[in-house]
Amino acid sequence: MAERLAEIGDEEAQQRADSLRASLADYDLDDEDRLLLQELTSGEIPAGETGAPPVLAIVGRPNVGKSTLINRILGRREAVVEDVPGVTRDRVSYHAEWNGRKITLVDTGGWDIDVRGMASRIAEQSEIAVELADAVVLVVDSRTGVTATEEHIVKMLRRAKKPIILAANKVDDERGELAAAELWALGLGEPHPVSAMHGRGVADLLDEVLTVLPEYSRVEQMVEEGGPRRVALVGRPNVGKSSLLNRLAGAQRVIVEDFAGTTRDPVDELVELGGRQWRFVDTAGIRKRARQASGADFYAALRTQTAIERAEVAVVLLEANETLSEQDVRIIKTVTESGRALVLAFNKWDLTDEERRWNLGREIEKDLAHVAWAPRVNLSAATGRHADRLVPAMDRALAGWDSRIPTGRFNAFLGELVAANPHPLRGGKQPRILFGTQVSNRPPKFVLFTTGFLDPGYRRFITRRLRETFDFTGTPIELSMRIREKRKRK
Known part of the structure; x- marks a missing residue:
């Protein structure tokens, strides 16, 4: 032919x-x-460079309404919210616009003192978010008032030397405004009374935010218009998505634990690979169909679906040392139905023996014959072995996708x-x-x-x-x- x-x-x-x-x-x-x-x-957009939008970090102790405030600013339920503390675990970026100006909002996990285990790493991610922001909004629950945790957060923020705006959340009436006035005691200037749940005072807060934000970010890198290429890391829970992102980024960018379900929000990171920048998005593990999930898992599944649709290429991680499951096949189907370019990455390759590799080949022929056209990479997220092979595989997939x-x-x-x-x-x-x-x-x-x-x-x-x-x-x-x-x- x-x-x-x-x-x-x-x-x-x-x-x-x-x-x-x-x-x-x-x-x-x-x-x-x-x-x-x-x-x-x-319809391709010519490449060029422009300044990145300013970065605004939203911080506070657990369950004061940070993610609810993010959703109110965005005008949609984007950040995962549930009526229990600790739902947000990583620092998560969202793109917003107010009065014609673009802003990158960074949602963070709750900052607390005397925390151990995963909670301590959540707090660490919040501190990193402050360092990488142009300004900070400290959210305080006006009904609870100033606690020892807020006092420690203020000390941390002052060390960072970033512009700070104080948001007194859960102010629904005039009585709440009187309670908010007590937050002057934090020494951060005027508290801005808001109700993230109902939208009260949020517009005034954003007007104040614009007065302290620079036109372009002083901390975010220059970005290409129309690029860098967007990559979604998807797969079952605990398959190694966060470990791979950390390995590629060369930093502890995402919280990693031995149990499944640590990541709930999509987490994005600019990573330089093969001499170019890529925007990787680590997503929550897809446990089951979104309509069968509940609570934070339900919204995390929706966020993951949105992350796939906004990506250009999806890297589906599969465990090479385990039998391919119906869930793996369904995740791949989600990617192809979304019309994204596809790369299959078989993680934990270093843990497979010859017999398992032979069996895996037969499973691929049987269960993944419908995506035989997808490039395959065998790698180890934990050690980084063969992770560099992702670039040519993604380039090939994107070349076909663009053709x-x-x-x-x-x-x-x-x-x-x-x-x-x-x-x-x-x-x-x-x-x-x-x-x-x-x-x-x-x-x-x-x-x-x-x-x-x-x-x-x-x-x-x-x-x-x-x-x-x-x-x-x-x-x-x-x-x-x-x-x-x-x-x-x-």
Whole structure:
């Protein structure tokens, strides 16, 4: 096929396509058809550099309403919230806008004193968030008032020497405003009474925030417009996503524990790999279908789905030393249905013996045959072994995801394919492909104008040959039909 196509010049291919396209005038087309047949552009954004939006860290002790305030500012339920302390564990970034200015909000876990175990690392993440912020909003529960924890937080904030705005949360009426006034005792200036739950006073708080934030961040790196490429790390709980992100970032960026479910919010990090920046997003482990989950796990599942949809390529981590599960297959299906480029990373490869590797090969042939086109990488998140192989795998997947075939070349491909392998007769009739075009990329989507319904098996055949001929590695391909009848002559 590739050799035959190579013999057809671009000019000849375009002439064939123009002829086929002109012949569609004999068929009944609707307005949407005509729109599809217009010349399509790639729509790619030219690369350039700009200053990063200023970073605002939201800190406070556990359960004072930090994540609720984040959601109020965003105008949607983005940060995971549950009526128990300690739901937020890592520092998590969200993009917001107020009065035409972009802001990066950083939600943090509750800061507390005399904490041990995972709670101590939550507090550590909060302190790191302050260091990497341009300004800080300290959220205090006005109903509880000043506690010893707040006094310690204030000392920590003063050492950081960052602009601090005091938000007195849970102020729902005038009596609450009197209680908020007691927070002057913290020595941070005027307390701003707000109700994160109902939105009261939040606009005034944001107006004050803009007065202390710089136009561009002084701590965040310069970022490329249209880039860096966005990568979602997804997989079952405790499969090693956070360990891999920490290894790639070269720092303890995400909390890692031996038990599952440590990460609940998507956590993003700019990582330099292969001489370029990538924006990695560590997501909560997908335990079960979102509609079957509850509480924080339910919203964490929704956040993970959103993170996949906002990514360009998803790296699905699978445990090489364990049998592939139905859950693994479902996660991969979620990625392909979202139209993201896909890389399969088999973690804990250093823990597998020859027998397990043989069995894994058979499992891949049986359970992952539908994504045989996805690049595979065998690595160890704990040691970093072969982690550098992720870059060429992601590059290959993204190259296929970005690809666009010229209309002339695509129709030449269809002509050669049908001539060598015509559609089987069905009821004495043989459906014909009149014309084809790629309507978009990221992921590649193709539309075929036909005289009849193409069998699913034949559509899969076309898709498979598309991959082989044009190297659509690592990306799902969408192929749809528009069945049109010949216009009746009057």
